[in-house]
Amino acid sequence: MAERIIEFDRVVAGYSESLTILNETTLDVRKGEITLLIGPNGAGKSTVLKTLFGLLVPRSGEVRFEGRVINGRSQRALLADGIAFVPQGRNLFGSLSVRHNLELGGITLPRAELPGRIEEVLARFPRIRERIDNQASTMSGGEQKQLEVGRALLLRPRVLLIDEPSIGLSPKLVVDVMTLLRQLAEAGTTVLMVEQNVRTALKYSDRALVLEMGRLALDRPASELLGDPDLNRLFLGGHAPAVPGVAA
Amino acid sequence: MSAGLRRTVLLVAGLAALVAVAAFAKRSEVYLLTLTLVYLMATFGLNLTVGYAGQMSLGQAAFFGIGAYVAAIALKAGIPFLAVLPIAGIACFVVGLALGFPALRVQHHYLAFATLGFNVLVFLVMRNEEKLTGGTFGISSIPRPTILGVSFEGHLAYFYFTLAGLVALAAALWWLLRSPWGRAFAALRDNPIRAESLGVNITAYTLLAFAIGAACAGVGGVYYASLVEFIEPGPFHFSTSLMMLLAVIVGGSGRFFGPVVGTIVIILLPEVLRSSSIESLKFMQKWYLVFFGLAVVALMIWLPGGILSIADRFRKREAPR
Numbered sequence: 283m284a285e286r287i288i289e290f291d292r293v294v295a296g297y298s299e300s301l302t303i304l305n306e307t308t309l310d311v312r313k314g315e316i317t318l319l320i321g322p323n324g325a326g327k328s329t330v331l332k333t334l335f336g337l338l339v340p341r342s343g344e345v346r347f348e349g350r351v352i353n354g355r356s357q358r359a360l361l362a363d364g365i366a367f368v369p370q371g372r373n374l375f376g377s378l379s380v381r382h383n384l385e386l387g388g389i390t391l392p393r394a395e396l397p398g399r400i401e402e403v404l405a406r407f408p409r410i411r412e413r414i415d416n417q418a419s420t421m422s423g424g425e426q427k428q429l430e431v432g433r434a435l436l437l438r439p440r441v442l443l444i445d446e447p448s449i450g451l452s453p454k455l456v457v458d459v460m461t462l463l464r465q466l467a468e469a470g471t472t473v474l475m476v477e478q479n480v481r482t483a484l485k486y487s488d489r490a491l492v493l494e495m496g497r498l499a500l501d502r503p504a505s506e507l508l509g510d511p512d513l514n515r516l517f518l519g520g521h522a523p524a525v526p527g528v529a530a
Numbered sequence: 531m532s533a534g535l536r537r538t539v540l541l542v543a544g545l546a547a548l549v550a551v552a553a554f555a556k557r558s559e560v561y562l563l564t565l566t567l568v569y570l571m572a573t574f575g576l577n578l579t580v581g582y583a584g585q586m587s588l589g590q591a592a593f594f595g596i597g598a599y600v601a602a603i604a605l606k607a608g609i610p611f612l613a614v615l616p617i618a619g620i621a622c623f624v625v626g627l628a629l630g631f632p633a634l635r636v637q638h639h640y641l642a643f644a645t646l647g648f649n650v651l652v653f654l655v656m657r658n659e660e661k662l663t664g665g666t667f668g669i670s671s672i673p674r675p676t677i678l679g680v681s682f683e684g685h686l687a688y689f690y691f692t693l694a695g696l697v698a699l700a701a702a703l704w705w706l707l708r709s710p711w712g713r714a715f716a717a718l719r720d721n722p723i724r725a726e727s728l729g730v731n732i733t734a735y736t737l738l739a740f741a742i743g744a745a746c747a748g749v750g751g752v753y754y755a756s757l758v759e760f761i762e763p764g765p766f767h768f769s770t771s772l773m774m775l776l777a778v779i780v781g782g783s784g785r786f787f788g789p790v791v792g793t794i795v796i797i798l799l800p801e802v803l804r805s806s807s808i809e810s811l812k813f814m815q816k817w818y819l820v821f822f823g824l825a826v827v828a829l830m831i832w833l834p835g836g837i838l839s840i841a842d843r844f845r846k847r848e849a850p851r
C-alpha cells in the first residue's frame with residue numbers, strides 16, 4: 283500500500299461555532315493515487331478540501347501532510363509545501379488576460395523561474411497558448427477549467443486538490459480533464475478529487491471515499507466500487523451499506 | 531479599433547484639449563483646473579486603496595495635508611521642489627505603513643476608523659503646533675518651483691508643470707498595476723479569497739496599496755502648497771477626505787480613470803458653478819448641494835459601480851458574454 287500523504291484525524295470543522303460540518307472526520311489520501319471523494323450534496327466534501335487548504339481552521343483534530351500537522355496553515359505556506367487547490371466553479375480573474383492569470387498562479391515562485399514554468403504549462407495545453415492574450419472571461423467553460431488546472435500546475439504541486447472539475451463541461455471535456463489527472467498521477471502527483479460525475483470519475487481513480495454527513499462512510503478501491511450493483515443506490519440518497527472494516 | 535487603442539487616442543485627445551483650453555482660459559479658470567489636477571493626484575492614489583484593496587480610507591486629506599506642510603516648510607527652507615516631492619511622498623508612505631499595519635491586522639473596517647482618527651489628529655496638530663505649522667495663521671509665501679533655470683511661477687506655466695506631474699504619477703500607477711507583481715492588486719480587487727488561494731499575501735498587498743495611495747496624496751499636497759502659496763489647516767479637514775472618497779466611488783472605484791470622472795464631478799463642478807457669472811447657473815449655485823446630494827444617492831442606488839460603469843451596462847446589453 284502506498285504511503286499516506288494526507289491524513290484527517292478526527293477533524294471537527296465548520297463555518298461557525300454552531301455549524302459543525304466535519305464531525306470527527308477521519309480519512310487519508312495515499313501518495314501518487316487519485317483519491318475520489320464522493321457523497322450526497324452537502325455531505326461536506328468541499329469542506330474537506332477547504333479545511334485541507336487552510337481556508338477553514340479545524341476546531342479540533344489534526345490535518346496532517348507527510349506526517350506534519352498543517353491545521354490552518356496559510357495558503358502561501360501550503361503552496362510552498364506543494365499543495366495546490368482548484369476550487370469548485372469559476373476561479374479565474376476574468377478582467378485579466380490568460381497570461382496574467384497564469385503569472386498570478388506563479389506569484390510565489392522566484393521571478394526568474396516563471397517564464398520557464400509558464401512555457402511548461404503551455405506545452406501541455408496548446409489551447410491556452412492560442413488564447414494567451416485574451417481576457418480570461420472570454421474563454422469557454424472548458425478552456426477556463428484547463429487554465430485553472432494549468433495555473434495550479436505552474437507550481438509543480440505534489441498534491442492537487444480539485445473540486446468538481448467536470449461541472450459545466452461537455453462529456454468529451456470531462457474525459458480530457460480526467461485523462462489529464464490520470465497522467466499527473468502516473469507522473470507521481472497525488473490527486474484528491476471531489477466529483478459528482480461518479481461513474482466517469484471512478485474509472486480514472488484509484489480509490490473512492492464516500493462521505494456522509496461529514497463522516498467517512500465507505501473506503502474502497504475505485505474499481506471495486508465501479509462494479510458494485512449498489513453504486514446507483516449509494517448516490518441517490520440512500521445510505522451506504524455497512525462494510526466490514528470501515529468505521530461509520 | 532481595439533479597446534486599448536481607442537483608450538489611448540481618447541486620452542491623448544483629452545490631454546491635448548486640456549493643454550489648448552488652458553492656454554485660452556482666464557487666470558481663475560486655470561487656477562481651478564490646476565487645483566483639480568492636484569486633487570486628482572490624491573484621488574488616483576485613493577483609488578488604489580478603495581478600488582483595488584477594497585479598504586475604506588477616511589484620511590486621504592491628512593496625507594494630502596502632510597505633503598503640503600512638508601512642502602511648505604521644505605520649500606521655504608530652500609530645498610528644491612524636485613527633492614521635496616520624494617521627501618513628501620516617502621514621508622506619507624512611511625506614515626501610511628505605520629498607520630495601516632496595526633489597523634489592517636485587526637479587521638476590515640478598522641482602517642476606516644483608524645484613518646478617520648488619524649485625520650482628526652493631523653488636523654489638530656496643524657492647528658495647534660504653531661511653532662511648526664503656523665497654527666490657524668498657516669504658512670504663507672510658499673514659492674513655486676524653478677527647475678534648470680525655467681520658472682514655473684506663472685499660473686499657466688504652473689498648470690502645465692502640474693499636468694506633467696499628474697501624467698507622470700498616473701503613468702507610474704498604470705505601470706505598477708500592470709507589472710507582474712502589481713497584477714496582484716487587480717486580483718485583490720476582483721476576488722481577495724481567490725487571490726489568497728494563489729498565494730497572494732493579502733495583508734501585505736493591502737497595506738502596500740494603502741501606503742502607495744497615501745504617498746500619492748503626499749505628492750499631491752506638495753503641488754497644492756506651491757499652487758496656493760499659502761496653507762492653513764482648513765483644506766485638510768476630514769470633510770475633504772470624505773469628498774475625495776466620494777470622488778473615487780462616484781467615478782467608479784477600481785477603474786483606472788474612475789477618479790478623473792469623479793474628481794471632475796465632485797470637486798471641479800461645484801467650483802465652476804460657484805464662480806460662474808452666467809445667470810442660469812447662478813440658480814444652480816443655491817441648489818447645487820441639494821441637487822448634488824440627491825444625485826449621489828441616486829447614483830449609488832442605480833449605478834453602484836460609478837459613472838464609468840455606464841459603458842459596461844451598454845456593452846453587456848449589446849453582447850452578453
Ligand SMILES: Nc1ncnc2c1ncn2[C@@H]1O[C@H](COP(=O)(O)OP(=O)(O)O)[C@@H](O)[C@H]1O
Pocket residue numbers: 297301303321322323324325326327328329330
Ligand atoms: N460558506 C459557507 N457558510 C456556511 N455554510 C456553508 C458554507 N459552505 C457550505 N456550507 C454548508 O456546509 C455543508 C457542507 O457543504 P459542502 O462541504 O460544500 O458540501 P458538498 O461539497 O459535499 O456538497 C452544507 O450544509 C452547506 O450548506
Ligand SMILES: [Mg+2]
Pocket residue numbers: 327328329370445476
Ligand atoms: Mg461541494
